[in-house]
Amino acid sequence: MIRLIKPFRILPLLVLLILSGAYSAEAKVYFQCPTLPGGSLNADSNGDGMLRADDGEINLPVSEHEVCMHLSSGDGFVNMADKVLDPDGDGNGHLQYTFGFSNLTGVPDSLAMETGMVAANFPAPTIRVREGDEFYLTLTNVGMMLRPDLFDPHTVHFHGFPNASAIFDGVPDDSIAINMGSSFTYYYKIMDAGTYMYHCHVEAAEHMQMGMLGNLYVDPAQDGTDYEYPVGSGRHFTQFAYDDGDGSTGYNHLYPLQISSFDPNFHDMHISVQPLPFAFMTDQYPMINGRGYPDTMNPAELANSFDGKTSQKVNSIITAAQGERILLRVSSLVTTNFNTLTVQGIPMLVVGNGARKLGPLNDTSQYYLTNSISLGGGEAMDIILDTNGPDGIAGNADDIAPGTYFLYATNADHLANNNEDYGGMMTEIQISAAP
Amino acid sequence: MNAFARYIRGRVTVLAALLLLVSASGAWAQIDGLTGTFFNFTAKSGHIITPDAASMMIWGYADDSTGQVQIPGPTLIVNQGDTITITLNNTLPEPVSIVFPGQQVTASGGAPGLLTQQVPGNDNGANPVTYTFTVNEPGTYTYFSGSHSDLQVEMGLYGALIVRPAVQDLAACSQYTQSAYGDCRSAYDYEFLILQSEMDMDIHQQVELSMIAHPTLPPAIDTAAYHPTIWFLNGRPGPDVLAEAGAAWLPAQPYNCLPRGNPGKRVLARMIGAGRDSHPFHTHGNNFDLIARDGRLLESAPGASKAATEVGVVPDLAVSDYTQTTSPGATFDTIYTWTGQDLGFDIYGTADAHTCSDPACPDANNDGFNDGDPTIACWDADTYEYCPDHGKPLPVVLPDIKDLAFGMFYSGSAFLGGTGVLPPGEGGFNLNNGYFHIWHSHNERELTNNDIFPGGMMTFFIVEPPGIEIQ
Numbered sequence: 079m080i081r082l083i084k085p086f087r088i089l090p091l092l093v094l095l096i097l098s099g100a101y102s103a104e105a106k107v108y109f110q111c112p113t114l115p116g117g118s119l120n121a122d123s124n125g126d127g128m129l130r131a132d133d134g135e136i137n138l139p140v141s142e143h144e145v146c147m148h149l150s151s152g153d154g155f156v157n158m159a160d161k162v163l164d165p166d167g168d169g170n171g172h173l174q175y176t177f178g179f180s181n182l183t184g185v186p187d188s189l190a191m192e193t194g195m196v197a198a199n200f201p202a203p204t205i206r207v208r209e210g211d212e213f214y215l216t217l218t219n220v221g222m223m224l225r226p227d228l229f230d231p232h233t234v235h236f237h238g239f240p241n242a243s244a245i246f247d248g249v250p251d252d253s254i255a256i257n258m259g260s261s262f263t264y265y266y267k268i269m270d271a272g273t274y275m276y277h278c279h280v281e282a283a284e285h286m287q288m289g290m291l292g293n294l295y296v297d298p299a300q301d302g303t304d305y306e307y308p309v310g311s312g313r314h315f316t317q318f319a320y321d322d323g324d325g326s327t328g329y330n331h332l333y334p335l336q337i338s339s340f341d342p343n344f345h346d347m348h349i350s351v352q353p354l355p356f357a358f359m360t361d362q363y364p365m366i367n368g369r370g371y372p373d374t375m376n377p378a379e380l381a382n383s384f385d386g387k388t389s390q391k392v393n394s395i396i397t398a399a400q401g402e403r404i405l406l407r408v409s410s411l412v413t414t415n416f417n418t419l420t421v422q423g424i425p426m427l428v429v430g431n432g433a434r435k436l437g438p439l440n441d442t443s444q445y446y447l448t449n450s451i452s453l454g455g456g457e458a459m460d461i462i463l464d465t466n467g468p469d470g471i472a473g474n475a476d477d478i479a480p481g482t483y484f485l486y487a488t489n490a491d492h493l494a495n496n497n498e499d500y501g502g503m504m505t506e507i508q509i510s511a512a513p
Numbered sequence: 514m515n516a517f518a519r520y521i522r523g524r525v526t527v528l529a530a531l532l533l534l535v536s537a538s539g540a541w542a543q544i545d546g547l548t549g550t551f552f553n554f555t556a557k558s559g560h561i562i563t564p565d566a567a568s569m570m571i572w573g574y575a576d577d578s579t580g581q582v583q584i585p586g587p588t589l590i591v592n593q594g595d596t597i598t599i600t601l602n603n604t605l606p607e608p609v610s611i612v613f614p615g616q617q618v619t620a621s622g623g624a625p626g627l628l629t630q631q632v633p634g635n636d637n638g639a640n641p642v643t644y645t646f647t648v649n650e651p652g653t654y655t656y657f658s659g660s661h662s663d664l665q666v667e668m669g670l671y672g673a674l675i676v677r678p679a680v681q682d683l684a685a686c687s688q689y690t691q692s693a694y695g696d697c698r699s700a701y702d703y704e705f706l707i708l709q710s711e712m713d714m715d716i717h718q719q720v721e722l723s724m725i726a727h728p729t730l731p732p733a734i735d736t737a738a739y740h741p742t743i744w745f746l747n748g749r750p751g752p753d754v755l756a757e758a759g760a761a762w763l764p765a766q767p768y769n770c771l772p773r774g775n776p777g778k779r780v781l782a783r784m785i786g787a788g789r790d791s792h793p794f795h796t797h798g799n800n801f802d803l804i805a806r807d808g809r810l811l812e813s814a815p816g817a818s819k820a821a822t823e824v825g826v827v828p829d830l831a832v833s834d835y836t837q838t839t840s841p842g843a844t845f846d847t848i849y850t851w852t853g854q855d856l857g858f859d860i861y862g863t864a865d866a867h868t869c870s871d872p873a874c875p876d877a878n879n880d881g882f883n884d885g886d887p888t889i890a891c892w893d894a895d896t897y898e899y900c901p902d903h904g905k906p907l908p909v910v911l912p913d914i915k916d917l918a919f920g921m922f923y924s925g926s927a928f929l930g931g932t933g934v935l936p937p938g939e940g941g942f943n944l945n946n947g948y949f950h951i952w953h954s955h956n957e958r959e960l961t962n963n964d965i966f967p968g969g970m971m972t973f974f975i976v977e978p979p980g981i982e983i984q
Contacts, residue, residue: 105915105916106916108912110910112908238835240854241853241855242799243856243927244927249949251949251951251967252920252923252949252950254911254912254919259916260917263910265907265909267856267857280918281966281967283966283967284966287957356965356966358740415956416838432800436832452838454836454955455836455955455956456795457834
């Protein structure tokens with residue numbers, strides 16, 4: 079068991095950090111959300127974690143579809159799901175030190191540092207934007223309070239962004255990265271729907287293993303248009319995975335599922351200020367959206383046992399009623415190996431990968447049904463689960479019966495939370511009877 | 514200076530000088546290898562210096578004209594329809610052979626092996642094997658040892674085989690002169706080889722100890738206890754992939770891996786899984802289109818094509834993605850084009866005096882052509898700038914340089930071809946002020962060399978400004 083620094087020790091560390099000159103005189107927090115002269119920012123009224131001109135949250139925006147978000151990058155803690163074995167002996171799953179992002183949107187710049195410190199989420203706050211958005215993403219590096227010996231910069235890499243510039247790609251080797259105490263604003267003109275992901279690219283093998291990973295996906299411009307699919311079925315959709323032209327990627331419920339995994343040895347060595355085991359990085363905590371089963375099914379935002387801050391906010395409970403369609407935006411940011419996922423009892427229709435619909439517009443010929451998908455790190459797939467079965471028509475033999483179905487890794491050793499079995503990379507899909 | 518810059522500076526000051534000579538030296542943007550129809554190889558042992566300064570024994574195929582052992586083995590670049598003859602000798606202490614997946618091979622000489630004829634161990638020229646085959650189909654292939662493959666592939670006995678098409682039917686895309694499969698769907702401006710492998714340094718050490726103690730006995734190695742700790746592209750780990758091909762200090766690793774291209778150019782990347790692991794290879798900068806696998810176009814019928822968003826005409830079953838998983842023994846041909854379309858700002862900056870041919874070009878459907886007159890391209894003919902973005906300023910204020918950490922490949926400017934003020938000692942490795950986009954295994958553990966980050970399976974694609982010649 080590792081002795082962790084108690085929360086009250088953080089303040090002296092912070093003072094030390096400031097006195098040590100880690101912050102240059104010019105360093106400042108600066109949430110950039112530009113407006114026309116006389117404009118101003120309102121609160122995040124709908125609680126989606128971002129300020130959108132579309133939602134009336136920006137007065138006099140510089141563009142009609144301006145979207146602004148403010149993330150911190152720093153450190154924090156999460157608990158793993160091995161509560162039964164209780165390896166730390168405190169009634170919680172194993173406490174893991176992490177690097178990560180948290181959402182500072184709406185926090186005044188003057189309070190951003192103290193709000194963001196030791197507040198890392200895992201996974202990072204989900205970013206959901208729309209085609210046509212002009213996305214201003216500010217990253218404020220609040221430093222790693224529990225590792226005051228480190229001076230790491232951080233970045234956001236928008237993984238899969240098409241025709242990326244170097245300046246906003248977040249790769250420190252070919253661009254710039256923000257130091258502690260300062261902010262960098264990324265700009266992305268969002269043009270293509272699909273499943274992406276984001277992560278810090280600084281010292282990527284370390285910062286990604288440490289948890290700087292998050293869901294990022296783009297809704298298509300086609301959303302809001304009514305399509306009946308299949309034609310003649312009487313089912314209408316207004317939300318879609320892609321601009322498909324025929325409604326074939328339509329869904330009722332969308333769930334982003336990002337798989338990732340932790341090597342507890344790596345995290346424990348990190349908080350112990352020891353050399354990090356890159357060559358022998360061996361992940362033992364396979365997760366979906368930053369939790370192992372059964373925590374994936376806990377609807378609550380989970381507080382960590384270090385300081386009680388909520389740091390695991392994303393559950394993976396998947397629900398739908400008979401007759402409905404589910405879109406799973408599945409991505410992998412595992413840093414060590416490949417994973418195969420299955421859904422027991424519901425055929426998976428793959429309609430896209432790599433943030434692209436399979437096949438041309440108005441064409442479903444390259445979609446395929448499968449019972450498993452394999453993902454290496456940095457890969458994403460779009461999966462439709464149709465409760466009416468593959469034919470999309472209700473009232474026949476391939477309908478999916480109400481009940482609980484499991485989505486899980488068929489790499490059977492990934493069905494454990496370290497030494498505690500019956501967990502890991504798994505969640506449940508609950509299908510209820512037609513209303 | 515960030516860790517990567519310190520690392521590279523510490524290791525390869527010679528590389529710095531060579532990088533500065535990048536536009537003047539050859540062998541930077543092509544696939545190097547042997548051409549012809551008759552080849553003479555010898556399997557032998559040698560050593561490589563890894564970027565963490567370890568000396569590691571490898572086994573490889575040497576081209577007898579130089580006698581230099583190398584990993585990967587010589588890249589064979591041959592023409593469709595030719596009959597190829599490869600004679601193999603062996604100085605290693607166990608039998609060695611070559612298999613050529615996808616080819617109908619006749620083998621003679623040597624001794625019978627499980628998969629093919631093989632040259633006995635410690636043979637030293639007595640019983641060579643001759644492999645003969647006619648290459649009927651163009652494309653990207655691989656070859657590797659068919660003898661004791663679990664050890665010999667690990668040790669480095671593998672290579673690439675590239676078959677050029679007999680006919681280049683490029684009348685419908687006359688801006689191109691080359692293609693992978695003989696038509697516009699596989700046409701390209703530049704081509705690169707990305708051959709991926711990995712090694713377990715412990716196995717190599719055990720082999721070396723065995724060969725010191727018992728030079729003529731086959732090493733008895735447990736290859737099941739396998740844990741790779743160093744990763745390679747074209748036989749070099751990062752950052753050595755960036756040094757020039759044929760670098761004098763890497764005699765057994767003659768090939769580099771540094772893909773480059775100008776905006777709008779089609780770049781063919783021939784990816785090969787040469788080791789025993791799969792790797793999710795992520796291309797920053799843009800999606801690619803996978804056009805062929807194992808030397809066959811992804812087409813539903815001969816000639817079937819579609820227009821891909823990123824790259825233009827491709828086979829109709831091509832798949833766009835930003836990560837290509839390679840698998841052992843398989844090959845993957847991808848076409849990649851970077852255009853800068855729809856970045857929302859002028860990629861050459863507003864201070865620059867450049868013009869765009871149709872600055873007002875309305876292009877609501879993003880097809881790259883004027884919505885009112887589809888014969889007018891929205892791309893500038895000279896700069897390949899996307900005109901609807903022309904003159905738009907960078908939408909954000911960048912932080913003060915004192916608040917930033919700088920990459921060695923950062924030009925100092927947000928703009929393609931631009932420069933800017935950098936603190937002393939920063940930047941400096943981006944000769945033409947291009948955009949560097951890292952291409953790497955997204956199993957991030959593989960970005961290390963023997964426990965040291967960064968390195969391993971990584972390189973960069975350089976978007977070079979228009980007018981910079983890619984040699």
